Amino acid sequence: MMVTKRQTILITGASSGLGKGMALEFAKMGRDLALCARRVDRLELLEQELLLINPNIKVSTKELDVNQHQDVFRVFDEFNSEFGQLDRIILNAGMGKGAAIGTGRFEANRQTAETxxxxxxxxxxxxxxxxxxxxxxxxxxxxxxSAVRGFRRAMTVYAATKAAVTSLSEGIRIDVMDTPIKVSCIHPGFIRTELNEHVDKVPFIVDTKVGCRAMVAAIEAEKASCFVPSWPWAVLNWLLRITPSRWIRQMS
Known part of the structure; x- marks a missing residue:
């Protein structure tokens, strides 16, 4: 099946981590990029880096805190007007703060849930x-x-929000089925970023560049849902679903 080339791509949370890594990969492919995040200084540095990689692309950056919901609509519309059309929008902004429920860290859990x-x-x-x-x-x-089941401690709320993201994505996909609008949900495995750089001994973890290359390849394929990198996560996600809870407790 031939997949439409998506020339103009908007990425949220683009100033670091997976968002930045994906932007670098798309720049190499000659795509125009609309990038937004809270940290404008990092976005400006990223824009320079992208134009060094490919001076023929168009890059635009804007400040955006995705928790300021009206700003989300404004910034997306501004990008759309600026580029004339947005072909792909990647909802990447997120966070991973949190703690076991009932341990006095409601604010951290709330922030993760809302973001x-x-x-x-x-x-x-x-x-x-x-x-x-x-x-x-x-x-x-x-x-x-982590969307495939519940996890303990700092992962509890994070996993719950990702399960919600997966479900929401499927609902949107069903809603626009058989139209020119496509919806993909990407499930990264363990990829080293600023969010988890303090965590040691993570199984099957890959560096940001390897992980982002796998994510971009999956995005380009425009499948409904996929786990990346495909090895081992295309297999392990099914095993995680049936792993006894006591084993999950020991893992997390």
Whole structure:
């Protein structure tokens, strides 16, 4: 099946980690990039780096805190007007703070829940409004292998939000089935980023560059749902679903 080339790509949370890594890969492919994040200084440095990689692409950056929901709609619309059309929007912004429920860390858990799901809902609304109007586009949500089941301690709320992202993505996909609008949900396995650089002894972890290359390849394929890197996560995600809870407790 021939996949449409998505020339203009918007990425949220693009100033570091997976967002930055994906932007670098897309720049090598000659794609125009609309990048937003809270840290404008990092975005400006990233823009320079991208134009060194490929001076023929167009790069635009804007400040955006995705928890400021009206700003999400404004920034997406500004990018759409600036580029004339947005072909793909990648909802990447997220966070991983948290602790076991009932241990006095409600604020950290709330922030993770609001950023990873409510703010993603705002981004999805803004993106799909644009795609519905132009009757074309590719929505990409970034979930996680942790979406397949519950985990303990700091992972509890994070995993729950990613399960919600996966479910939301499927619902949107069903809603626009048989239209020119495509929806993909990417489930990264363990990829080393600033969010987890303090965590030791993570099984099957890959560095940011390897992980982002796998993510971009999966995004380009425009499958409904995939786990990356495919080895070992295309297999391990099924094993995680049936692993006894006592084993999950020892792992997390």
């Amino acid at each position: 990873n799901f409510v703010a993603l809902l705002a981004q999805a609304e803004a993106a799909m409004a644009i795609f519905r109007k132009q009757n074309a586009g590719h929505l990409v949500t970034i979930s996680s292998v």
